[in-house]
Each structure stands twice: as structure tokens, then as C-alpha cells.
Amino acid sequence: MEGSMFADAMNSLVEDVVVEAGKNVTLGCPGVTEDSLVLMLEWRANGMRLLEYKSRSTTVVRRTEQNRMSLSLKNYSLQLHPVTAADSGMYECLVNNRNTPEAVIKLIVRETTGCTRIECRRWLRGIDAKASVEVSPKAAEDSDRLQGDETDDSGRTLPWRRSE
Numbered sequence: 001m002e003g004s005m006f007a008d009a010m011n012s013l014v015e016d017v018v019v020e021a022g023k024n025v026t027l028g029c030p031g032v033t034e035d036s037l038v039l040m041l042e043w044r045a046n047g048m049r050l051l052e053y054k055s056r057s058t059t060v061v062r063r064t065e066q067n068r069m070s071l072s073l074k075n076y077s078l079q080l081h082p083v084t085a086a087d088s089g090m091y092e093c094l095v096n097n098r099n100t101p102e103a104v105i106k107l108i109v110r111e112t113t114g115c116t117r118i119e120c121r122r123w124l125r126g127i128d129a130k131a132s133v134e135v136s137p138k139a140a141e142d143s144d145r146l147q148g149d150e151t152d153d154s155g156r157t158l159p160w161r162r163s164e
Contacts, residue, residue, distance in 0.1 A: 013103040021111045024081040029093035031102030032076050039096055043071070043078045046089040051078065083109050
């Protein structure tokens with residue numbers, strides 16, 4: 001970790017932001033508005049410098065993140081596109097050489113497996129039937145149109161689809 005600012009930040013207010021892996025996220029700089037006088041600004045994640053703004057110029061400190069990270073000069077928010085599980089952690093925005101941020105943002109990135117398996121047992125006409133179903137939404141926007149296969153104890157697989 002760079003410096004002791006991260007430890008100091010833990011005494012600040014913490015805001016949770018939850019996002020699905022692969023999506024874009026914008027983290028607002030707490031306490032900064034469009035009218036704020038910002039001469040210098042630094043975004044950190046888990047105590048490590050990510051991005052800095054100084055003299056009307058933005059520098060992404062980690063070169064490998066240059067294409068995934070940007071700063072909105074309108075409100076100094078940090079934009080990550082797209083987020084990965086590795087982006088999870090504590091984010092802080094330090095303005096004009098302040099030692100502690102107004103608040104800390106805890107970014108929680110949830111990974112999607114793309115498929116959910118459900119198993120159940122039921123009595124059907126005197127037979128103990130066990131069925132398993134795999135549900136695979138093609139994309140988040142298709143989550144209301146689900147499809148899958150149901151497999152019974154005899155090994156038969158029956159495709160099914162639900163659309164609304």
C-alpha cells in the first residue's frame with residue numbers, strides 16, 4: 001500500500017457500490033460537485049494510486065488500465081469499463097492534497113456464472129422422481145426469457161423455455 005492514507009480513509013463514511021462483472025461503473029468523487037474548485041485530484045484503490053488529475057491533465061498511473069479507466073472532468077468521477085472481479089475493493093478520491101477522503105467507496109464486483117442448476121425431488125404418481133434443471137439466460141437483457149433442460153431419473157432430457 002502506498003502511504004497511510006488508506007488506513008485514515010477507513011475512518012471515513014463507506015458507501016457500497018455493487019456491479020456485475022463485465023458492466024461499466026461510474027464512481028462519484030464524494031463531496032465534489034461541478035462547482036468545486038479542484039486543482040489536484042487522485043483516485044486510489046486499496047491504497048494504490050490509480051489515476052491523477054493535475055494542471056488540467058489526467059494521468060492513469062497503471063498503464064495496463066489505461067483503456068479501461070477514465071475520469072469525467074465534469075464531476076471528477078472515476079469510470080471503469082468494463083469491471084472485473086479484480087476491481088473489487090476500497091476506492092477513495094483525494095482532492096487538493098487532503099489527507100483523508102470525504103468518503104470511501106467499497107466496490108463489490110459480482111461474477112456471473114451464466115447458469116444456475118436447480119435440483120428437486122417430487123412424488124409423481126407414486127414414483128419418487130428427482131429432476132434437475134439448468135437455467136441459462138443468454139444475457140442480462142434476456143433474463144425474462146429463460147430456457148433450459150430438465151433431466152429426470154430415467155435419464156430423459158426435456159428442453160423447456162419460458163418467455164413472457
